[in-house]
Amino acid sequence: MTRPADFWNSAYDNDTAPWVIGEPQPAIVAVERAGEIQGRILEPGCGAGEHTILLTRLGYDVLGVDLSPSAIDQARANAAAHGVPQVNFAVADALALGDDPAFAGNPPGSAPAFDTIVDSALFHVFGTDPESRAAYVAGLHTVCKPGGVLHLLALSDAEPGFGPRISDAVIRESFTTGWELERLDPTRYRGRVTAGVAEQAATLAVSPDGLVDVAAWIARIRRL
Numbered sequence: 001m002t003r004p005a006d007f008w009n010s011a012y013d014n015d016t017a018p019w020v021i022g023e024p025q026p027a028i029v030a031v032e033r034a035g036e037i038q039g040r041i042l043e044p045g046c047g048a049g050e051h052t053i054l055l056t057r058l059g060y061d062v063l064g065v066d067l068s069p070s071a072i073d074q075a076r077a078n079a080a081a082h083g084v085p086q087v088n089f090a091v092a093d094a095l096a097l098g099d100d101p102a103f104a105g106n107p108p109g110s111a112p113a114f115d116t117i118v119d120s121a122l123f124h125v126f127g128t129d130p131e132s133r134a135a136y137v138a139g140l141h142t143v144c145k146p147g148g149v150l151h152l153l154a155l156s157d158a159e160p161g162f163g164p165r166i167s168d169a170v171i172r173e174s175f176t177t178g179w180e181l182e183r184l185d186p187t188r189y190r191g192r193v194t195a196g197v198a199e200q201a202a203t204l205a206v207s208p209d210g211l212v213d214v215a216a217w218i219a220r221i222r223r224l
Helices: 005-013 026-033 050-057 069-081 094-099 130-143 168-174
Strands: 040-044 061-066 088-091 114-120 144-155 179-192 211-223
Touching: 005 069, 026 050, 026 114, 026 144, 026 179, 026 211, 040 050, 040 094, 050 061, 050 069, 050 088, 050 114, 061 069, 069 088, 094 130, 114 130, 130 144, 130 168, 144 179, 168 179, 168 211
Parallel strands: 040 061, 040 114, 061 088, 114 144
Antiparallel strands: 144 211, 179 211
């Protein structure tokens, strides 16, 4: 079962979100530096906006969306603090992206709006919910242009960690019809140890500033 907006709002309002680290994920930075991001970009589940802000500063046309109004408020505040006020953010349900004519055209799928999608730690939230996962993947397909690319960073169950961790099989099985999985590699995801994950993180190597790098997957998936 997916979480309601109030659940995510609470994580931002109370500063308990372990995924808010005050900087972009190194794995996403590496993707950009490799020249793998182009065209118009969507970041679903943008959270506090670190990647949308980074990519906007670098000159990309980016839209960051999140289900949580509190996340979007924080993202806009972060953009202003970083001197990038022109960043585009919106409140939107990642499970209903394909129903939005601004993203998918009317009828849905007639005019997909995005060349690149950057998913940093959203897909794995649906890892144990096949129905939501399928709806999310279908929505991504509807809003991504043919030939466009999804870059997916998700927590891995390959070793101890925290949060909703998934196997590589979940990624492989989810992106079949209409997609081509071009690359799927192990990587690391940087998180912050907060009260909500302290017990799960008890055996992990935590830096003095409370950050920890855990196992993750990074995938490059092309929309056919």
